[in-house]
Amino acid sequence: xxxxxxxxxxxxxxxxxxxxxxxxxxxxxxxxxxxxxxxxxxxxxxxxxxxxxxxxxxxxxxxxxxxxxxxxxxxxxxxxxxxxxxxxxxxxxxxxxxxxxxxxxxxxxxxxxxxxxxxxxxxxxxxxxxxxxxxxxxxxxxxxxxxxxxxxxxxxxxxxxxxxxxxxxxxxxxxxxxxxxxxxxxxxxxxxxxxxxxxxxxxxxxxxxxxxxxxxxxxxxxxxxxxxxxxxxxxxxxxxxxxxxxxxxxxxxxxxxxxxxxxxxxxxxxxxxxxxxxxxxxxxxxxxxxxxxxxxxxxxxxxxxxxxxxxxxxxxxxxxxxxxxxxxxxxxxxxxxxxxxxxxxxxxxxxxxxxxxxxxxxxxxxxxxxxxxxxxxxxxxxxxxxxxxxxxxxxxxxxxxxxxxxxxxxxxxxxxxxxxxxxxxxxxxxxxxxxxxxxxxxxxxxxxxxxxxxxxxxxxxxxxxxxxxxxxxxxxxxxxxxxxxxxxxxxxxxxxxxxxxxxxxxxxxxxxxxxxxxxxxxxxxxxxxxxxxxxxxxxxxxx
Amino acid sequence: xxxxxxxxxxxxxxxxxxxxxxxxxxxxxxxxxxxxxxxxxxxxxxxxxxxxxxxxxxxxxxxxxxxxxxxxxxxxxxxxxxxxxxxxxxxxxxxxxxxxxxxxxxxxxxxxxxxxxxxxxxxxxxxxx
Numbered sequence: 001x002x003x004x005x006x007x008x009x010x011x012x013x014x015x016x017x018x019x020x021x022x023x024x025x026x027x028x029x030x031x032x033x034x035x036x037x038x039x040x041x042x043x044x045x046x047x048x049x050x051x052x053x054x055x056x057x058x059x060x061x062x063x064x065x066x067x068x069x070x071x072x073x074x075x076x077x078x079x080x081x082x083x084x085x086x087x088x089x090x091x092x093x094x095x096x097x098x099x100x101x102x103x104x105x106x107x108x109x110x111x112x113x114x115x116x117x118x119x120x121x122x123x124x125x126x127x128x129x130x131x132x133x134x135x136x137x138x139x140x141x142x143x144x145x146x147x148x149x150x151x152x153x154x155x156x157x158x159x160x161x162x163x164x165x166x167x168x169x170x171x172x173x174x175x176x177x178x179x180x181x182x183x184x185x186x187x188x189x190x191x192x193x194x195x196x197x198x199x200x201x202x203x204x205x206x207x208x209x210x211x212x213x214x215x216x217x218x219x220x221x222x223x224x225x226x227x228x229x230x231x232x233x234x235x236x237x238x239x240x241x242x243x244x245x246x247x248x249x250x251x252x253x254x255x256x257x258x259x260x261x262x263x264x265x266x267x268x269x270x271x272x273x274x275x276x277x278x279x280x281x282x283x284x285x286x287x288x289x290x291x292x293x294x295x296x297x298x299x300x301x302x303x304x305x306x307x308x309x310x311x312x313x314x315x316x317x318x319x320x321x322x323x324x325x326x327x328x329x330x331x332x333x334x335x336x337x338x339x340x341x342x343x344x345x346x347x348x349x350x351x352x353x354x355x356x357x358x359x360x361x362x363x364x365x366x367x368x369x370x371x372x373x374x375x376x377x378x379x380x381x382x383x384x385x386x387x388x389x390x391x392x393x394x395x396x397x398x399x400x401x402x403x404x405x406x407x408x409x410x411x412x413x414x415x416x417x418x419x420x421x422x423x424x425x426x427x428x429x430x431x432x433x434x435x436x437x438x439x440x441x442x443x444x445x446x447x448x449x450x451x452x453x454x455x456x457x458x459x460x461x462x463x464x465x466x467x468x469x470x471x472x473x474x475x476x477x478x479x480x481x482x483x484x485x486x487x488x489x490x491x492x493x494x495x496x497x498x499x500x501x502x503x504x505x506x507x508x509x510x511x512x513x514x515x516x517x518x519x520x521x522x523x524x525x526x527x528x529x530x531x532x533x534x535x536x537x538x539x540x541x542x543x
Numbered sequence: 544x545x546x547x548x549x550x551x552x553x554x555x556x557x558x559x560x561x562x563x564x565x566x567x568x569x570x571x572x573x574x575x576x577x578x579x580x581x582x583x584x585x586x587x588x589x590x591x592x593x594x595x596x597x598x599x600x601x602x603x604x605x606x607x608x609x610x611x612x613x614x615x616x617x618x619x620x621x622x623x624x625x626x627x628x629x630x631x632x633x634x635x636x637x638x639x640x641x642x643x644x645x646x647x648x649x650x651x652x653x654x655x656x657x658x659x660x661x662x663x664x665x666x667x668x669x670x671x672x
Contacts, residue, residue: 392583
């Protein structure tokens with residue numbers, strides 16, 4: 001039976017961490033697992049939220065247009081069966097604290113006036129009145145309370161919603177097994193920082209509301225979270241912006257917020273009793289500006305909305321890898337921690353030159369290197385117009401390859417779109433960096449991020465657009481020489497009359513004839529599996 | 544070498560040469576087919592292999608016939624006259640030999656193509672999906 005894993009991504013950083021987690025699923029790092037993803041954000045129109053939705057749509061379609069076709073698999077790309085849920089507190093009509101809590105009426109209700117007095121004691125006027133549609137803006141004292149009540153309200157709602165569906169799955173899993181719940185988010189911003197401390201209590205309470213008498217999630221499940229400290233900065237707001245927004249998050253406070261949050265997580269008894277593993281992740285400085293690229297130089301502070309579409313950062317992959325580590329942690333270890341009530345605070349110091357083991361540890365570094373590296377090759381085989389491999393196989397244009405004519409074309413359209421988000425989107429009109437290229441840039445570019453620098457430089461620029469460099473020797477230039485300790489021999493020669501594609505196709509035909517993927521029902525997934533095996537063999541990778 | 548009608552081996556020699564040429568045609572076609580790389584997208588590399596297979600077969604037949612011209616002078620008898628009966632036999636043997644070159648190389652190739660349908664050589668047969 002497939003394993004179950006419950007992940008919540010909260011706030012803008014949480015959304016990007018989920019993106020990285022989905023890419024890990026695409027690499028095949030969550031074999032034979034149903035991953036339940038709950039994206040939780042206050043800012044429904046956020047650009048990062050939109051990109052995440054696009055990414056998960058592609059992933060789901062890649063596995064099958066019908067949800068019934070999607071099953072967890074092993075040793076292949078897109079092996080995890082994703083179930084996606086999202087929840088946003090509704091701040092469309094009531095968009096600030098005073099409106100949500102009916103402050104006006106309460107203040108003049110003699111029996112409840114004390115509640116508004118209490119609110120006034122801990123919240124300033126500006127905090128009570130700022131627009132919540134762009135999140136909690138680093139006001140975590142407000143955010144924790146608002147998020148908790150939003151979750152409880154959604155559980156009490158008579159109409160079905162994604163949150164209830166997620167909790168139903170969690171309840172079911174808790175009754176049959178010990179569920180693992182992991183929370184991705186930052187501790188220095190607004191929504192994530194507000195929610196991490198209260199989420200276990202909130203979802204446990206909400207789960208008991210939707211299924212009275214069911215197992216106590218808080219007691220039965222294991223909880224882990226990232227403690228993601230400040231790692232980026234953005235433009236300081238002008239005086240006019242400060243005045244118009246009432247409350248605005250400024251990145252110069254992120255380091256201080258992080259420090260205070262870490263002290264809280266080190267000290268708070270509830271947190272210690274709730275979480276079994278906390279992964280402390282951060283960078284040395286905040287020099288990274290995710291919204292600034294050569295083509296985009298914002299002149300104002302972006303508080304949220306569609307404009308807020310931050311580039312991804314390698315630290316988000318570290319956070320997603322923390323989720324993987326938590327998932328792979330044996331239950332007895334977590335049970336012991338839960339019993340003692342003292343969580344494990346985990347961290348790992350890494351060099352400027354990032355290595356595979358920095359993300360997944362020494363036990364999984366080879367598997368990670370294989371799956372990540374060959375997924376990049378799969379992306380090239382899909383995106384380069386001179387290859388267009390999966391679609392040419394489906395359409396019969398690769399006339400030597402049989403058995404894939406009944407693939408649903410929508411799956412391969414989604415595959416191509418997915419790889420544009422994963423790697424690069426190259427057209428004569430524009431070049432759009434995908435996740436991998438953004439991560440490389442965040443690490444400092446060149447060979448600092450896991451791979452041979454040539455893989456992020458495989459495009460010939462022509463004006464604003466470009467074309468793929470057909471001379472790129474992907475048979476030999478995927479991995480760095482510096483990683484020879486794990487990737488030694490992971491390349492192949494092509495011979496005088498051959499080329500990398502020729503060698504790949506020859507091996508593909510051989511693998512396809514060996515019926516290695518015959519047990520997989522979905523023909524598209526059979527194709528992914530055959531490509532997975534083929535690339536493993538031509539690169540001489542031994543598991 | 545002057546051919547004599549009472550020499551029992553010359554016809555066998557010519558036919559054996561045809562078999563050898565047919566095998567050479569097959570081997571060259573096979574090697575060439577495997578030297579032509581697969582192509583991405585709309586893979587038309589099998590057409591190149593097919594063309595080269597035809598080229599080698601034609602070249603084999605032509606080369607074999609060239610040998611006929613090379614040996615032509617040897618039909619003259621000692622007085623410098625042409626021995627027409629020997630020449631007729633020779634021509635017929637050569638025609639049979641040429642047919643053997645083309646047919647044998649084609650048959651062997653087709654059998655190997657069928658047996659190795661998923662190889663580059665097998666791709667000469669065309670669509671396999």
